[in-house]
Structures are given as C-alpha cells and as structure tokens.
Amino acid sequence: MNYKTNGDAIEIFLEGPISEKTELFDVKIQNFKNIKLNLSKVTFINSIGVKNWISWTVRFSLGTKLVMEECPYVIVNQVNIVHGFVPKGTVIASFIAPFLCESCAFEMTMKLENDVHYKYAVNQLPHEVHLPDLTCTKCASPMEPDFMVEKIFSFLKEKAV
Secondary structure: OEEEEEOOEEEEEEEEEEOOOOHHHHOOOOOOOEEEEEEEEEEEEOHHHHHHHHHHHOOOOOOOEEEEEOEOHHHHHHHHHOOOOOOOOOEEOEEEEEEEEOOOOOEEEEEEEEOOOEEOOEOOEOOEEOOOOOEOOOOOOEEEEOOOHHHHOHHHHOOOO
16 A cells, blocks of 8 residues: 545555555544545455444544545445445545456456446436447457446445535
C-alpha cells in the first residue's frame, strides 16, 4: 500500500488481499474530508477484512467523501451484499466487470465507469446502466455480462452526494 496527501485529501493505492494484515486500517484518516481509494491491485477480501473495512469506514469524520476507483468485482459484490460496507454517499467511480462469450466460453473483463456506463440515482431520477456492446475476440459473437446486472448495480440506488 502507498498513499499521497494533499491538504484534506488522501489518495490510497491498495495491493494484495484485504485481510487482518492490511495496512490500510492503520492509516489515520480522521483529518481527511476526501478519500480516494484505488483498488486495482486488490486480489481478494476475507471475512476479517470485511469486518476491519467497516470498522475503518466508521472512523471517517462527518462529511467525508469516499471515492473508490477500479474496484475488483469481489469488492463491488461486498458493497452490494454487506450492509454498511461503504458509508452513505460513497461513489464507485469504476469497477472491473466480467463478460462471457456464450458461443465459445471466452472470458474477458472490462472497466465500467461512472457517468459512462452507469449513473447514480439523483433527484428522484432512477439510476441508469449502459453496458457496452462487446464482441468476442475469439469467435466474433456478442459478449454477455457474466453477472446479474440488476444485482451488481444495486449500489446505484443509493444517492451519491
């Protein structure tokens, strides 16, 4: 893990598993109002990692904004499954989603981005999802999301502030 600070903002780059040994949970975050997490190199999260993650986020100062970038699919699953995994107002700026070719079983991943592939629900407008049309590089058939679209995007129903 490494990080850089700029006034009341901190950008943290995580690597490896999120577990009982993750250095992130030792970072003093109380003085930061803007926390950006780049999770592109996170490999997995275990149950103790989930518990410690929640304990870490409840230490945020009131009004702290959390932005999560390049979330692995396993992290987005936790956001949707575990109540309180992220504080209200957290923005998932991007995540890595799996896609599958039903014709030849080729698998690939793609980074999906906020305001490009999805939009949060705001001002009583519903959330939006615009998945890309992907073509299999092996057999040229259409690729399908290898996830339940409504379930994985359920984090969009929370208003991002």
